[in-house]
Amino acid sequence: MTKPDTEMLETLFQDARRTPPDLPEGLMDRIMADALAQQPAAGPRGWRAIWLAIGGAPAVGGLVTATAVGFWIGVAPPSNLPDIAAQIITGTTLATLDEGSAPELSAFGWDIEEG
Amino acid sequence: MSLDASFDVVHDDPDAVLLARYAQGDAAAARLLTVNLTPRVFGHALRVLGDAAEAEDVTQEALMRLWKIAPDWRIGEAKVSTWLYRVVANLCTDRLRKRRGNVPLAEITEPADMAESAEAKLQRGARLDALQTALETLPDRQRQAVVLRHIEGLANPEIAAILDIGVEAVESLTARGKRALAKLLGGQRDALGYDDDKT
Known part of the structure; x- marks a missing residue:
């Protein structure tokens, strides 16, 4: 391989690199159509994404049930639970904190320890 | 990741x-x-x-x-x-x-009559046609290696991965391919206009 031949070949390669072949008409469109036809569907967005993120219908069903049960316990509590709803509605309280009955609180308890 | x-x-x-x-x-x-x-x-x-x-x-x-x-x-x-x-x-x-x-094998291994076609064309398009004609005379693997290395501009390790061969084999294929191309095209220097404008 003589030097001039090598140089000529390099020039030809450079020309080939600078001159990419023209694409056949419509090839890019056909490939794009293939790409879109094969593309997996996009993931959900917005409220639907939140709906699925918290577990979908089963999870929401559980939340609704828990809310209803909680509300019912609040309205009609079992006998061994305090009737908090009634207290809220009627304003009565079961116990009050008598300010005079509590020992006076002071910082760090120095006064108790040191007499 | x-x-x-x-x-x-x-x-x-x-x-x-x-x-x-x-x-x-x-x-x-x-x-x-x-x-x-x-x-x-x-x-x-x-x-x-x-x-x-x-x-x-x-x-x-x-x-x-x-x-x-x-x-x-x-x-x-x-x-x-x-x-x-x-x-x-x-x-x-x-x-x-x-x-x-x-x-028939002879139709593939023997280059087309490049002298005639090249003499008729002195433009760059004709030179590229001559290069393409010469490329098509190379064995499949040599041709792929030469195109990947010298026209697509890929590095030898990547070509090795593409052709599923070693880097040394890539070097050997491209060297043999270039020698063959230079021999085929070297005889067409005048026809391709290389002695005229040195391009």
């Missing part, structure tokens, strides 16, 4: 990032991949096969395989372009084998 690794992927193989976006349903990624990859795939297939219709079929088939594998693509295992060139190389090899089954 660590932050450093994802940074490397974005810089080393932006096509892999686009492919991941494509698999998530991003239509813009589909368009970018199509625009980026189609000319490269078609260019390689055309230079190896020398037939636009066949190159078109190979291009569409190779990219179809890419779209199908996209959801299962593992980022970091291989570059998208390397994988794609490998698919194209194999599709081209299959077609060349089928061709050899139909065409």
